[in-house]
Amino acid sequence: MEPGDSTKQARAAAQLRKGVLEYCVLALMRDRPRYGVELLHALEESGALATSQGTVYPLLSRLRRDDLVTTTWQESASGPPRRYYALTDSGRAALDEFTRVWPGFRNAVDAFLTTPHPSTGDTQ
Amino acid sequence: MKTSADPVRDYLSAVEREGSALPADRRQELLADLAEHIEVTRAERPDAPIGEVLAELGDPRTIAATALAEAGSALPGAPARSGAGAPLRRGKVHPLVPLLMLTLSLPFMMVFPDLPGPLFGVLFRITGAVLLCTSVHWTAVQKTTGVLLTAVLPSAVIATWNLSGAPAGTPSLVANLITLALLAGAAAWLWRVRRA
Numbered sequence: 001m002e003p004g005d006s007t008k009q010a011r012a013a014a015q016l017r018k019g020v021l022e023y024c025v026l027a028l029m030r031d032r033p034r035y036g037v038e039l040l041h042a043l044e045e046s047g048a049l050a051t052s053q054g055t056v057y058p059l060l061s062r063l064r065r066d067d068l069v070t071t072t073w074q075e076s077a078s079g080p081p082r083r084y085y086a087l088t089d090s091g092r093a094a095l096d097e098f099t100r101v102w103p104g105f106r107n108a109v110d111a112f113l114t115t116p117h118p119s120t121g122d123t124q
Numbered sequence: 125m126k127t128s129a130d131p132v133r134d135y136l137s138a139v140e141r142e143g144s145a146l147p148a149d150r151r152q153e154l155l156a157d158l159a160e161h162i163e164v165t166r167a168e169r170p171d172a173p174i175g176e177v178l179a180e181l182g183d184p185r186t187i188a189a190t191a192l193a194e195a196g197s198a199l200p201g202a203p204a205r206s207g208a209g210a211p212l213r214r215g216k217v218h219p220l221v222p223l224l225m226l227t228l229s230l231p232f233m234m235v236f237p238d239l240p241g242p243l244f245g246v247l248f249r250i251t252g253a254v255l256l257c258t259s260v261h262w263t264a265v266q267k268t269t270g271v272l273l274t275a276v277l278p279s280a281v282i283a284t285w286n287l288s289g290a291p292a293g294t295p296s297l298v299a300n301l302i303t304l305a306l307l308a309g310a311a312a313w314l315w316r317v318r319r320a
Contacts, residue, residue, distance in 0.1 A: 036157065037164045052182030054139075057157040058191035061150070079167020083160060 017049060022059055023098040024049055026068065026091055033072070035082035036060065060085060068094055132162055135178050142188035146195060154191050219261040219318045223311040225252030226274040230304050249275050261318040273310035278303045 068091035233245035253275040
């Protein structure tokens with residue numbers, strides 16, 4: 001299978017998303033518990049993190065198994081009860097750790113992308 | 125999505141079919157999550173056509189593939205994780221194993237001073253050192269320090285002692301006990317600084 005050029009470009013975005021999506025999902029629960037559809041709306045509105053909605057559920061399932069989030073059912077004024085996802089202590093710790101390393105990571109990538117690199121040891 | 129009497133049921137059956145390689149509990153959980161999502165979305169957007177709701181949810185095959193990847197490397201059809209899983213398996217020995225082998229090699233040689241006792245002791249020490257070096261529980265510096273203190277140094281001391289032709293007896297026992305204390309101390313240090 002030889003992917004076309006557009007597929008290759010989409011792959012860059014997909015690879016990035018794969019790495020950061022779970023931390024963005026955890027960040028969405030930082031202030032209060034959220035239910036699945038609510039999480040998906042927030043991801044959709046972000047643009048870059050929008051993904052095929054259904055693929056977020058396996059991710060949420062893993063976060064639950066890894067004890068980073070817990071779930072509780074809550075009744076709703078309209079429609080069926082919603083399953084709310086909330087951060088556990090280890091989920092919060094994972095989010096804090098990501099929050100700590102992300103700026104350095106982001107700056108390093110920015111530096112690679114924007115700074116012209118001299119081809120030899122010449123430092124201008 | 126083809127029109128059908130029950131598009132939701134068709135959609136969920138498609139996910140079930142595509143996710144047939146998933147463990148049953150994971151598959152049921154995924155189906156329950158998706159069914160709940162559809163129900164909640166329909167309650168929140170009663171005017172949205174069901175085809176649109178399902179299209180937003182995405183291709184059943186993609187969802188099943190993501191679930192397989194999240195489920196880990198042991199499953200067939202999850203190549204995304206199998207590459208990352210292989211190096212993890214290497215060095216997955218419990219950290220106590222190399223430490224015990226390194227520490228116990230000396231008392232073993234003390235208890236069984238006649239052949240093949242020392243031979244087994246040396247093999248223990250070498251195996252312990254190899255396991256220590258290939259373990260994921262220590263950094264390179266810690267491994268080097270550990271191997272020097274628990275394998276190289278005692279071996280050098282014992283070899284020097286034996287080559288110098290010193291008589292066996294009380295001084296040999298004292299030297300052995302001092303070396304043993306050093307081994308135990310180094311092993312205890314390695315145990316304390318290990319990574320989970």
